[in-house]
Amino acid sequence: MKTFVGIDLGSTTTKAILLDENREVIGRGITNSRSNYSTAARVAGEEARVDGRFTLSRRALSESGVLGARLDQFLAALERAFRLEQFLEQLGDLEQTCLRQVNGQRFAGREDGVKVALGEVFTRLRGEAPELYAPGAKRKSDFFRDIAGSRYHSHAEEVAREANLPYDLLLNVYDKSIIEVENRPPAGGLSDKFRRALARVLTADATFAGDASGVQDVIQRSLDVEFEETYLVGTGYGRVTLPFSKEHIRSEILCHGLGAHMMYPKTRTVLDIGGQDTKGIQVDPNGIVENFQMNDRCAAGCGRYLGYIADEMNMGLHELGPLAMKSDRPARINSTCTVFAGAELRDRLSLGERREDILAGLHRAIILRAISIISRSGGVTDEFTFTGGVAKNEAAVRELKKLIEENYGKVTININPESIYTGALGAAEFARRAHLGQAAGGNP
């Protein structure tokens, strides 16, 4: 089948969207941008194709009616099993890479000890992996580096102690290996992993056993569909570093405008708060950008600011919003300078202010800055669509809604759960239009 790929290379994450000829999203993929956009684009694209396989499987299974009401349950289990297979595969790669790093002066005389210790660390990692992907399990992140990294560190510390080895030797091999592994696309074939995952699900849950052959046939047919990459468009910060030729590149402002329009066709104002920039975009009824403003010279008050705050408070990024929501007395914070944030935070904590109040104040400060950018771009016109990673933060959304109403009255505010893909969606649609030979902004 013909597919159209949109890739949004953000400063923090890289997103990919696979669109079919009917403008329907077949697959979404996301990965961390690392320091290597090229790999990030490849991995995100691969993830979108994986997701695409699930979409096709869902469609086919749904049509065939094999699983009836248990379809969702089955697909969720299949996806968890697939992620587990993927994780184990990368873990294997990481282990082999780590073993190769055990050489040189630093390890002299201790090579065998370190190798045995590594073996033990990876045995433990593999042992606990199924728990990470058990139903209802919460992972701090979906990226291999994040999951593997934090678990590796804690196991390595234990194993090193038990084996009477310096912990830093085990850290050293990990640090040297992780980038390499991360920048290597998974070696194993997609279909194999699907089949292994399927086998896992069928073994684990006997209730699916009766439908096994029917399900296997349908999934195999979905796997056999070839995704023809008909046209690709890249956007986002990393776009210029990619080996895309000019006609395959669109500005992220245009992509966000079009993506927001596709999600909510009545959108006229878009706010996107990403990792290092905040964009206020005005679009016409066709999703064509009329005006935009962005933060300049300084990334104060962007997503990265929250990341920094999370680090300072030793919390996960997605824990900030819920904590801030507990505040009923937000602290008054004016500066959104990321560099000053740490000092401000410590100062207020030492004065006895509550963590939730400080956090609520910080969220408000970010949104105030965003409101200023929106007003410079031409204000808010109904409907208003909020996108980017920060749109997932409920405290930020709460402040935004409040400030929009105060400044512009009642306005419909759209926030799509998949809003992080807005830019990639716009890019994919540009790809589709480019293929159709339509002029860049022509209506489909």
Add this chain to the structure above:
Amino acid sequence: MTVIVTPKAGPAKQVVKDDSMLKQKEMMAAHYERLTNAPETGEKVASTFVPGNLNELIKCFDLLNNLPEVNAIQSGLRRQSGSYVLEAEKIGHSEDVCTYVKSDIGMMAKGNIGPNGKRLPDPDVLLLSYTGCFTFMKWFELLREQYKCETIMLHTPYMGDGKITKNMIEYMVKQLKEEVIPKLERISGVKFDIDRLREYLKKSAVAEDDLVRVLQSAKSKPSPIDAYFGGIYYIGPIFGAFRGTDDAIDYYKFLRAEVEERLANGQGPVTPDGDMGQEKYRLVVEGPPNYTNFRQFWKMFYDEGAVVVASSYTKVGGVYDFGFRHDPDKPLETLAEYCLGVYTNRSLPMRVDMLSNYIDEYAADGLLINSIKSCNSFSAGQLLIMREVEKRTGKPAAFIESDLVDPRYFSAANIKNRLESYFQMIEQRRAGARAAA
């Protein structure tokens, strides 16, 4: 066309320059030599500003015209302004002060070495022809403190109502007669001769005619010039120390012939990388450029096929395209009218009119504003200007931010990102219009 090699370190890159650029370079070099030799030759020096520059009058008193703004621009282009700005901050000037001022103050603190590597002379007089930029007044206050020399101020009333009245002219002529001229006579020791002024004014008008022809050549498609980046070179002599001279007449005659030849051949502008490729976007630009990364900034335009067909910045030292010429028959009145008319002295509605008309007359695709971090005089009202011009012309506008000569405020990736977005926005609009047609 001549190809010269820049003497900078690193891989030598050939920079293409028009012959007119080379001629101007010689003129500038000669002028700076004259300035830096002034202590030996005994020539007296008047420091003054580009907007409201009274070069013809200054010449009547055998004074040499020294322009601190131009010195700051030269420092910016030569990548020296960064350290000058820091020096000024060390002395106590805050971050938000106009960076022309800080570059100038820093340069003085570091020995006042001009672009020719020699020390610039102390001025004998500071001639402040005030034309709308409040900072100029503070700037000369600082210079007066430094040089302990005489200051003359010619006050130009702001064109708040969008027109020049008889009263305004009389008010200014009175100042010229009673204040400016007597003081200049005393400082220079030269008696004022109005016929000498008429002669200079006559010469100014000749060069102004040619300049206008050059700037208006951008109405053609493709435009043979870039009226912002190239335009900055074109305005050099007439905005600086050459208005009213034979040099300026020669330069503009030469430039005009060069541009007319390009026009006849259907050629686009010359860029530092040679002839520009196909003209894809025609822009009107409001606001000064960035000088610390001038070439890099320009490249972001010509690489995308964007040419600036008209700009407000090339009108700061005089607006000639609406018909004003220095008039030898009304020597003092014409100086007043000139000062009143410069871009910085025009009201917001006048600026909106001007930019909107440029978009129509030069068949531009839209308006781009380069907002200068440290220039309140330009920045105030720019967003409003943008909205208004958008509304009137129906053409898309965009806003980028940088600074005059403070390299810290030029963020190449950000600017490029916005520019590319803007160009694609224009493209998308065109496609939308085509689809609707």
